[in-house]
Amino acid sequence: MCGVVGFIGKRPCVRTIFEGLQRLEYRGYDSAGIATLSGGKIHTVKSDGKLARLEGHLKDLPQESFMGMGHTRWATHGAPTTQNAHPHVSGDLALIHNGIIENYRELKNELIKDGYSFKSETDSEVVLHLLSRELKSTPKMKDALLKIIARLHGAYGLGIMWAGEPDALYLVKQGSPVVIGTGTDENYFASDALALLPLTKSVIFLNDGEIGRLTKSTVELWDFSGKQLTRVPSVLNWTAASAEKQGYRHYMLKEIHEQPAVIAQTIARLVDSKTGKIDTKEMGIDDLDLSQVKSIVYVACGTAYYSAMISKYCVEQFVGVSVSVELASEFRNRDPYLDKETLVIAVTQSGETADTLACIKHAAAKGCQTFAVCNVRFSSIPRSAKSTLYMEAGPEVGVASTKAFTSMVLCHYLFGLAVAEKKKRVTPEVYGQAIQALKQLPMAVDRAVNAAGLIEDVAAKYYESPNFIFMGRGPSYMIALEGALKLKEVSYIHAEGYAGGELKHGPIALIDRHMPVVAVAPQDFHYEKMISNVEEVRAREGVVIGVGDLNDDKFKSLCRDYIPCPQSSDGALQTILTVIPLQFLAYYIAVKRGTDVDQPRNLAKSVTVE
Numbered sequence: 001m002c003g004v005v006g007f008i009g010k011r012p013c014v015r016t017i018f019e020g021l022q023r024l025e026y027r028g029y030d031s032a033g034i035a036t037l038s039g040g041k042i043h044t045v046k047s048d049g050k051l052a053r054l055e056g057h058l059k060d061l062p063q064e065s066f067m068g069m070g071h072t073r074w075a076t077h078g079a080p081t082t083q084n085a086h087p088h089v090s091g092d093l094a095l096i097h098n099g100i101i102e103n104y105r106e107l108k109n110e111l112i113k114d115g116y117s118f119k120s121e122t123d124s125e126v127v128l129h130l131l132s133r134e135l136k137s138t139p140k141m142k143d144a145l146l147k148i149i150a151r152l153h154g155a156y157g158l159g160i161m162w163a164g165e166p167d168a169l170y171l172v173k174q175g176s177p178v179v180i181g182t183g184t185d186e187n188y189f190a191s192d193a194l195a196l197l198p199l200t201k202s203v204i205f206l207n208d209g210e211i212g213r214l215t216k217s218t219v220e221l222w223d224f225s226g227k228q229l230t231r232v233p234s235v236l237n238w239t240a241a242s243a244e245k246q247g248y249r250h251y252m253l254k255e256i257h258e259q260p261a262v263i264a265q266t267i268a269r270l271v272d273s274k275t276g277k278i279d280t281k282e283m284g285i286d287d288l289d290l291s292q293v294k295s296i297v298y299v300a301c302g303t304a305y306y307s308a309m310i311s312k313y314c315v316e317q318f319v320g321v322s323v324s325v326e327l328a329s330e331f332r333n334r335d336p337y338l339d340k341e342t343l344v345i346a347v348t349q350s351g352e353t354a355d356t357l358a359c360i361k362h363a364a365a366k367g368c369q370t371f372a373v374c375n376v377r378f379s380s381i382p383r384s385a386k387s388t389l390y391m392e393a394g395p396e397v398g399v400a401s402t403k404a405f406t407s408m409v410l411c412h413y414l415f416g417l418a419v420a421e422k423k424k425r426v427t428p429e430v431y432g433q434a435i436q437a438l439k440q441l442p443m444a445v446d447r448a449v450n451a452a453g454l455i456e457d458v459a460a461k462y463y464e465s466p467n468f469i470f471m472g473r474g475p476s477y478m479i480a481l482e483g484a485l486k487l488k489e490v491s492y493i494h495a496e497g498y499a500g501g502e503l504k505h506g507p508i509a510l511i512d513r514h515m516p517v518v519a520v521a522p523q524d525f526h527y528e529k530m531i532s533n534v535e536e537v538r539a540r541e542g543v544v545i546g547v548g549d550l551n552d553d554k555f556k557s558l559c560r561d562y563i564p565c566p567q568s569s570d571g572a573l574q575t576i577l578t579v580i581p582l583q584f585l586a587y588y589i590a591v592k593r594g595t596d597v598d599q600p601r602n603l604a605k606s607v608t609v610e
């Protein structure tokens with residue numbers, strides 16, 4: 001989705017803003033622009049396509065500009081053209097917008113009747129003209145903003161620059177994220193704290209219904225009623241280096257390789273090595289009233305949704321309450337039955353996904369306890385949930401989620417086990433065995449990551465196939481779904497994930513000698529049935545690529561290609577190990593096909609619109 005960056009200070013800022021936009025590239029975008037204010041005038045450069053194209057125009061901006069704003073646009077209203085790129089400018093006023101103005105048509109008609117003409121097809125330009133019109137009768141920016149926001153429906157993170165007040169930048173937040181960064185003799189804003197990492201770690205996350213005014217040395221905040229607010233900045237615990245590629249060809253590859261460290265660090269942080277007990281306070285569990293919880297509903301999107309589905313195999317079994325898992329976009333748009341005995345858990349890497357955020361707000365309004373599993377501290381979803389378990393997987397920049405997925409699964413497992421222990425649902429023996437399985441996990445993840453070379457060879461054989469089927473049973477069914485999603489996202493190959501038992505209910509019609517079928521069959525309860533499904537595929541000349549135990553000669557002998565994978569004694573933890581070969585497979589196939597691995601077409605990392 002769109003990225004915004006703003007700077008105000010005492011030094012030339014064009015390059016700083018451009019680099020901020022580069023750090024937001026991962027979010028997905030299709031055009032970009034920068035505006036600066038210098039010599040009492042607004043100067044703008046814009047371009048369709050990627051930032052490399054915009055970079056060629058930066059020389060056209062006055063280099064002695066000390067304040068400015070940049071934008072990367074993910075098209076919603078109007079094609080991804082230079083004309084539609086932000087910043088939008090009208091005379092001495094410039095505006096950038098992340099979000100959607102739902103009533104833009106009605107406002108646009110009104111403004112056209114009033115003599116305003118539009119240069120773009122965007123919904124955002126109506127805000128510019130509304131503000132420009134309001135400033136004629138309300139000459140103070142803050143007051144004009146308070147008036148126009150009453151007319152806007154939808155989501156907006158706005159950045160505004162006005163020659164009438166050449167020493168200030170204004171921000172407005174409703175629905176879309178806006179974070180302010182504070183520096184020495186300079187201040188910044190962005191849609192995502194990652195953009196600000198090399199500049200500052202001192203940040204203020206705006207809440208919905210807030211306006212900000214930045215000068216080079218001050219930050220002022222008001223709510224939408226005009227009341228002044230005070231806020232103490234939070235300190236980010238990510239380093240700038242953690243958001244760099246660190247020698248890897250792509251962020252996705254780096255993030256796959258980070259998984260052994262992330263898993264080991266998470267276990268070390270959340271499980272006391274001496275007592276072998278999970279730290280329920282650090283996990284955010286102590287803030288919940290578990291005696292009230294009779295059912296759990298998980299809400300999530302994309303990869304986070306598949307991770308949540310695995311909670312059925314750990315949280316439900318451990319805790320002994322019914323667990324349902326819902327797509328946030330579906331859940332929020334019906335009227336789900338919720339009561340005070342339902343715990344609603346949002347799972348989200350970014351903490352900003354609009355649909356997931358809406359679900360958690362809805363659940364809280366219905367009186368449910370709410371909990372978040374999230375990677376990004378201070379983001380919107382943790383701020384809306386009663387309590388949060390932070391994954392601490394470090395910045396995930398590749399659009400296709402990898403380390404966040406395995407980290408989420410680990411968090412679900414720890415959550416289930418910790419709650420079960422608190423509710424005395426597990427014997428000390430079972431608890432001890434589960435902790436043992438956890439302790440062996442980091443080494444096993446390391447071994448899974450070390451199989452990369454072999455998977456690259458497999459990818460080289462199949463990268464031209466236009467279709468793929470992935471299948472698994474039990475927790476491995478979720479890995480089939482996630483494996484298919486990864487492949488679709490980064491290689492643009494059509495791929496479907498199926499439960500092994502469902503194959504004969506339709507998808508088997510697709511099997512012929514041209515169809516690669518990735519069969520995920522670890523040595524678990526479902527193994528024999530999976531082997532039968534593999535036989536069914538072979539009987540129809542399907543090409544089987546197996547993912548299973550290193551020593552499983554039976555399964556290996558049935559496969560055209562075989563990817564050995566470490567085994568865990570626990571089915572849910574096994575998914576952490578079996579997904580890694582599928583992440584590599586998707587990655588290497590995408591590299592062979594020459595796609596944009598880290599920023600696949602049409603996708604966005606953080607989906608902040610409905």
Ligand code: G6P
Pocket residue numbers: 301302303304347348349350351352353356399400401603604605606607
């Ligand atoms: C987008 C991303 C996916 C991600 C999903 C949910 O679609 O491209 O990788 O799984 O959003 O994001 P979240 O931040 O809520 O986990």
